Amino acid sequence: MIADFFKRLTAPQTDPLDQTDARLALSALLVRLARTDGDYAADEIARIDRILAARYGLDTAGACALRAEAEAIEADAPDTVRFTRAIKDAVAYEERVAVIEALWKVALADGTRDADEDALLRMVSRFLGISDLDSALARKRVAAE
DSSP: OHHHHHHHHHSOOSSOOOHHHHHHHHHHHHHHHHHTTSOOOHHHHHHHHHHHHHHHTOOHHHHHHHHHHHHHHHHHOSOSHHHHHHHHHHSOHHHHHHHHHHHHHHHTTTSSOOHHHHHHHHHHHHHHTOOHHHHHHHHHHHHHO
């Protein structure tokens, strides 16, 4: 299954990935960000589950199952570009800003800003075509919640 997902991510396509693959890509990206600082904390896991449940209309078990699948995919992913390309191709700019907000929610879930997480967020923002200003505004919105 994971190999098929990566094959779809890397295959030359004229059409964007379907929503299922885009959902897996976003979920794996959330997991990757949470693992970046070497501490995949319970509060980050809970935040990911809440984001997935709200974004995709899942119950708790469905969100946990999607996260578990994303954890396996993220662990095998050679790079972040594959995830961001899938998201960029599948969603409009405004939704990509919402992706950045979701990532900031995970990054700030443990109450601290980590340099590695900040660096990954800057890279992901650039890969998604999100301006530094829009990313900073997304961070401020999340911090104000």
